[in-house]
Amino acid sequence: MNSTQSDVDTDVVVVGGGPAGLSAALSLGRARRHVLVVDQARPRNRTAPHMHGVLGHDGLPPLELLEKGRRELAGYGVRVVVDDVASARAGEEGVEVTTASGVMRARHLIVATGLTDELPEIPGLREQWGTGAVVCPYCDGWEHREHVIGVVATSPQSVGQAQLLRQWSDRVVYFPNVVGEPDEPEADALTRRDIRVERGAVAELVTANGRLEGIRLEQRTVPVDVVFTGPTLRPNDALLRSLGAATTNGPAGSWIAADRDGRTSVPRVWAVGNVVDPRANVSVSLGLGSLTAGAVNADLVQEDISRAPAAEPTSRASVDPR
The missing domain is CATH 3.50.50.60 (FAD/NAD(P)-binding domain)
Structure with missing residues (x-):
């Protein structure tokens, strides 16, 4: 792996295994990053027999899409575990995610926990x-x-x-x-x-x-x-709020603020998909997950550069001008 590891267990922890989270994990896995996906296995569209408007997958059951995605992730060494996240902490050196099974330390955290339809x-x-x-x-x-x-x-x-x-x-x-x-x-x-x-x-x-x-x-x-x-849309953003992420108010209420890349106000913490955008259907979430993964990896590359040991001075052989 290309990742620089010290006191962290993995490069990126992704909380949420829906289209946005799995898409982000796939891109990061292909970038040879150590990635762990923590998922509650309760996707928003689990009651729908089919999904539509997803190019190449029109009519596919949504649970089948997620299963195919998990199989693809395994081919790149990305682990997916079914677990509940109890809390998280973020600091200058990384993040710490506490689940029902233990504590995981990572360099970055992506939250893709979606939303709940309040009927x-x-x-x-x-x-x-x-x-x-x-x-x-x-x-x-x-x-x-x-x-x-x-x-x-x-x-x-x-x-x-x-x-x-x-x-x-x-x-x-x-x-x-x-x-x-x-x-x-x-x-x-x-x-x-x-x-x-x-x-x-x-x-x-x-x-x-x-x-x-x-x-x-x-x-x-x-x-x-x-x-x-039209149900009331409730973002599953308790984890992001507990980290102190900034919010923005609009017609749909209070939502976590994230930029185009998914970056929140908390360093090393990113958010993507329905947890920050109620309009993100399956197709949009897949694209946003890939986009956020690229931004996270760019940050990781800069960290790799800063952590790399300084090059030793090299002596230059004298050159005979003749």
């Missing part, structure tokens, strides 16, 4: 999540083209979700639920595109033999083939 409290929704109830039009819209698509509002932005889904089907039904009526311009836009509005609080998702059949309101049931809704 609306609607009976039946959790059981359908990833199959009959989904969030992303670009991930699942094609599979439900020309179907009856129900959009259950969770925020004022849900009107835009209904308008977006209209391009996949002319049978979109918007449920304002407890969010409230769309304002006049929004209501007019829904009407002009033939998006039906079904008023009333959503009581439950109606299923038969595990398959979604409709949405029950207080007094009636509206048949739908699929439900799109």
Whole structure:
């Protein structure tokens, strides 16, 4: 290995074994770095039977992508362990990660712990999540083209979700639920595109033999083939916050701040994927993981240079001018 090791166990610890974390680990492993991936083995999209829009892998089950990735990592000597990270410390000389199994010291830490979808409290929704109830039009819209698509509002932005889904089907039904009526311009836009509005609080998702059949309101049931809704996105960033990483506030709340390379405000600590970017789907996370790995390796190279022993002076032989 090219890595310079002293009192550290590995060059990089990656916390999180989803697309972003495994992609970063793959690039670093190919760069002949010592890498350890610590993963809880609870990926965000574990309930989805297929993933879409991932070039070369369209329709592949997401868990199969991760399994293929772990096999590829093993070929470069990257270790993946299933464990829980209890805490971490970062200092000028490196980082220390404490897991349920022990303590690991590394030169750099990449956090790729993703986010959690906090679902609306609607009976039946959790059981359908990833199959009959989904969030992303670009991930699942094609599979439900020309179907009856129900959009259950969770925020004022849900009107835009209904308008977006209209391009996949002319049978979109918007449920304002407890969010409230769309304002006049929004209501007019829904009407002009033939998006039906079904008023009333959503009581439950109606299923038969595990398959979604409709949405029950207080007094009636509206048949739908699929439900799109917007969960609250909660980044799994407790580890980064415990390290004192700076945050930034936006429409989606408070998130850890990271630059284009994934560098946080804490030296030697990086963050990539959904833990810092809610928009990062599988394809984006794969690319960002590779990009962050390149930035981490560039820092490691500079450290290798600074740690290399000074060259011994060499004497020059006299040269006969003749």
